[in-house]
Amino acid sequence: MSAAAPTLYEQLAEELADGIRDGVLRAGERLPSVRQTCRQRGISPSTVFQAYGQLESDGLIEARARSGFFVRADRPAARAAPRAAEPRHDATPVAVSELVFELLGSTRDADVVPLGSAFPAPHLFPFEALARSGARAMRRLKPAQITGALTVGESQLRQALRHRCTLQGVPLADDELVITNGAMEALNLCLQAVTRPGDVVVVESPTFYAALQALERLDLRAVEVQTDPRDGVDLEALEALLDRQPVAACWFMPSFQNPLGALMPVARKQALVERLARRAIPLIEDDVYGELYSGTRRPPPAKAFDRAGLVLHCASFSKSLAPGYRVGWAAAGRFAPVVQRLKTMTSLATSLPPQLAIADYLAQGGYDRHLRRLREALAVQQQRALRLIERHFPAGTRVTRPAGGYFLWLELPAGVDALQLHRQAMARSISTAPGVLFSADRRFTHHLRLNVGHPDDPRFESALRQLGELAHEAMAAAP
Amino acid sequence: MSAAAPTLYEQLAEELADGIRDGVLRAGERLPSVRQTCRQRGISPSTVFQAYGQLESDGLIEARARSGFFVRADRPAARAAPRAAEPRHDATPVAVSELVFELLGSTRDADVVPLGSAFPAPHLFPFEALARSGARAMRRLKPAQITGALTVGESQLRQALRHRCTLQGVPLADDELVITNGAMEALNLCLQAVTRPGDVVVVESPTFYAALQALERLDLRAVEVQTDPRDGVDLEALEALLDRQPVAACWFMPSFQNPLGALMPVARKQALVERLARRAIPLIEDDVYGELYSGTRRPPPAKAFDRAGLVLHCASFSKSLAPGYRVGWAAAGRFAPVVQRLKTMTSLATSLPPQLAIADYLAQGGYDRHLRRLREALAVQQQRALRLIERHFPAGTRVTRPAGGYFLWLELPAGVDALQLHRQAMARSISTAPGVLFSADRRFTHHLRLNVGHPDDPRFESALRQLGELAHEAMAAAP
Known part of the structure; x- marks a missing residue:
């Protein structure tokens, strides 16, 4: 389309x-x-x-x-991809938080198989090397750096980030970058920078529940745009939607969208940026999974095509290098001064030690080697999961086959209540992320997001088998 | 009163x-x-x-x-204390940010004598010991801790904080504490937890500009309450004000208020908490300077008297132990669940390495020794500053003599334009914080906040002398 x-x-x-x-x-x-x-x-x-x-x-x-x-001989059997859903056309106020907290609050127990988790397995990350880097950097820290860094972030890290972005085809302006407490803060600051309460923001369908929560917190209204499970936001549907109503911003995840794993083809990303620029609509780009591609090269972020300074690019090291360090950034184009001020007003500055640790780690040169291993581990686990789903889930189950990230999105046969399935699975200490979490108006009732980012969890195979059995039972019981 | x-x-x-x-x-x-x-x-x-x-x-x-x-033979001569100002009675929307950014943006240059700074000298803090603690803690970090900690904060640090608070007469409930990105984030989360846009919030007069910015960001209205430069918020004035209009919350700094340095006497703190409890009005308590007392014991925070769960106590290690680490906390009483959810939605969690470093440092047992040295250094420098002000500033200059913290508040003779004085001082590479920053309606035009937290800065004496000269000149030129 x-x-x-x-x-x-x-x-x-x-x-x-x-x-x-x-x-x-x-x-x-x-x-x-x-x-x-x-x-x-x-x-x-x-x-x-x-x-x-x-x-x-x-x-x-x-x-x-x-x-x-x-x-390949053992290539995943031809499970069809889930179908794109036709969203409602009107903007809706968002009230998804209660459900999110209810469902996710119970999934963090170490005894629960984390298929509903938002994070990959922590052992995939080089914590020892980071700790060495942190120790080295902290020894070298001069007290004067404390007051020098403040709001925009530590200068060595900012420089390393700009260097990396430039190599990836995203030249950033000198003063465009703000280091944040993870991508979550970056996204929230950017959202607040371009909206006023009551505004309409376009999100994908389905969309990441944290985006919905952010809208809810700022009293914004969401309108969901049709999103292809493989290729992302449908540009014609977006144009139609923008013709219908004034929109303050789009919040999209063009590379390995959460939960779909969709990757907008390069040309579509470019067209998206150009079309929004013609209407002067800011694009908040959540690019936290960009480094986790399973193909041969990093997909360019939409920011790579930003000529008008309207793309607010947000990302972090939380999914690619250092979970728990909470180091992210916003490259907010023409909104950078506003984002910087909001950063000062909301949390003053980002903690210095983790910034220094990451800057040192990057300077040591092991990041790309680590990323190669991480991508390989995630891709292998995805294949494994796809084969298990093929084997154990009911006929008619559709599943994505993303080219990056660590989520699968399952469309179960209509009639299966995924929320009930989730609760039954939790009773067996298996978490999932049911589809209703990913929509402002509780659609995707027979969908599940599954985390395949825990390659060495011995419980994984049995958990997928049990989930499949539960889905079979649900189908048998469905009206 | x-x-x-x-x-x-x-x-x-x-x-x-x-x-x-x-x-x-x-x-x-x-x-x-x-x-x-x-x-x-x-x-x-x-x-x-x-x-x-x-x-x-x-x-x-x-x-x-x-x-x-x-x-003492050399005790500071009897400069009178500044007078309490009579604030306007009506609530005003806040728009102080532009001025704050304009004035403070230029004061971070290392070549500028930091009398306008909000921070004490970084060399007063035990960065080397913290770095050792950080290195040790990071080596011991188990990957599983990453996903375990998340929103509420690292458990060892939370336990140490609760222990310390209990010793200080502030028992905290087990699930009341949320670790935040500095006190600034804690205060912002608490403010959002208890207000809706358009609400009225009572602040001190003068008040910390970041409080005014926080109100501005959330579209709240400020009403300033008369505040004694020595004893803090005037309770009768507060009662009168609460009788006049519905108020969503108070945001006060009962110990060593910024900029006054006022310390509410213990009984007044208790009365404040009790009176607000009778009206069911939440008190957001900014207690970041509480550890920096120059007397013999830590003044209890208002939270010590909280029986109704209405005091949202916010503090951090940024002024007492680890600037730049951005580790703070909120103990939000009955609002703790709301604050935790807002924390998840705005920045997910606080960075783990700095939490671990501080927890290890606290476990080593050097904190109180460090604090004694820090308090001593700040108290000595305050005396030095008071003598210099006595010597160099025009007659009629009034100055506070706070029992803690590292700010002095000067009331210059009426007619002296402190904003102009600030600009003239900046031209000589001396920063100040002019009084207009500390009010929603730009009062305190002949007031200055001076930072005396830089004991070893050799430029300090000359800077105060020059400021005094500029004040003399301004007086001579005044109408």
Whole structure:
């Protein structure tokens, strides 16, 4: 439905994926080499690598050392993807908090299998190296740095972030960056910077419950836009919605959306930024999962296409490097001065020791190596989960196959009450995140978000089997 | 004006202070020993020590090792205290932020003498010991702690805080405490927990500009209550004000108020809490300076008298132990669940490494030793500043003599424009905090807050002399 044409690599990947699904390319078959494909099609090696990376992360092909790319034998069976939902057209005041606190409050017990958790397993992160970095940085800390850093954040970290963003195609202005207490604070500050109570904000459908809570806290109204489980926000639906009513901002997660895992294709991201710029509508971009891609390269954030200073880019190290450190940032474009002032007024500054620890860790150069291992672990676990779901869940269950992040979104057969399923699972010490959490008007009643970011949890397989059994029972009992 | 009767120690201190000011007790004269005084008056030694401590911190007497207490020869001359101002009676929307950012933005340069700063000198704090504690705690950190801590804060630190509060006569309920990103976040969360946009909140007069900014951010209206520069909020004035209009909350700083340094006597604090409880009005208590007393014991926070769960006690380690660590807390009484939810929604959790560092430091047992040194350094510098002000400022300058904290509040002769004085001083690389920052309706035009928390700054004496000269010139030019 998007007006944005697919890129060359997307065309190639789609073509090969069709061939694999249709059986034209058979399991175990070797794909043409990168060099061959370049010659044949007159495209660059990086385009081919990108397409193969996409297919690899979709679980359709695999790379074998020094032999090339092969169609996988054990690729996930063809569970269909969930369908995009048609949201209500009118803006609704948000009151989802009570439900969120009720459902999530009970899922943090260590004895509960954390399929409903929002976090990956902490042992995936380099806490020892971070502690060494922290100790080193704190020894070197000069008292004068304390008063120097304050609101905008520690200068070495800001510089490292700007450097990294520039390498990823997102040049940031010198004074655009504010270090925050995690992405959550960044998003809240940005939201407050561009809205007044009563304003309408467009969110995805389904959307991350914390976005709904943030809207609720600031007395804003949400309007949900149709969102494809694979490709993200539907631009035509968005245009129609913006024609209907004044909108103060959009809050989207263009890369590995929570809960869908949707990744907006590059061209669609660019079109989104350009269309919003024509209407002068700010885009709050939640990019906390951007580094957790399973393909060959980091998807560019929407911020990469921001010419008008209207994209408020928010991210953090909480999902990629240092959970619990609460170090995030906002690159808020033309709203940066407002965001800085709000930061001063709400929490003055971000804690210095964790900023120094991360800055030192980044300077040591191990971040990308860590990220490669992390992505690999998450991708492997996703494949494992998809096979278990295929085996244990009722026919008609649809599931996403995201190219990054660590969530799966399940559409159970209609009639299955996912909230009841959640409660039954909790009685067996298995948490889930039922779909009603992800909508201002309690839709997605037969949907579940499952966390597949706990690769070494021995209870995982049994938990998915039990969930599947519960879903079977629910179906049998459904009207 | 307070209905609260003075305590025994306050009566004794006041009596002796009168004797010194009237010349009945002469410079160099030895005061009766503690034992004598106990016998004579039938009071306890701790009461006498408290009274002598008060007189000592007021600069009227000094302790000499093994000889007792003596009336000081060099005691600050009798600069009168500033007068309490009569605030406007109607609530005003707040718009002080622009001015605050304009004036304070320029004062953070290391080349500027920081008389306008809100922070004490960073070298007064045990950063090396904290770094060692941080390194030790981070080595011991188990990944599972990451997900365990989350919103309410790290359990070891919460336990240490509750222990300390209990020793100080403030027993906290088990689930009342939320660790925050400094006191600023705690205060903001508490304010949001007890108000709705448009509500009226009572603040002191003058009041800390960050309180005014917090009100502004949440679209609240401020009404200022008459506040005595020595004894704090006037309870009769407060009653009159509460009779006139519905009020959602009070935001006060009962110990060493910023900017006045006022300390509400114990009985007045208790009466304040009881009177507000009768009207079911929440009290947001900013207690960030409570540990910085120059007397013999920590003044109890208003929270010590809270029977109704209506006192939301906020404090931090930023002024007493670990600036830049941004570790504070709210003990929010019956509003604790709301504050916890708001914390989750605004910044999810407080950074773990600084919490662990402080918890380890507290467990090592050096905190009280550090605090004694810090208090001593601040008290000495206050005396030094008072003597310099006496020497260099125009006759008619009034100045506070707070029993804690590190601010002085100057009332310059009427007609001196303190904002202009601030700008002239900035041109000489000396910052100040002009009085207009401390009021929603820009009163206190001939007042200044001066930071005396930088004991070893060699530029201090010259800066105060220059400020005095500028004040003389301003007076000469005044209409």
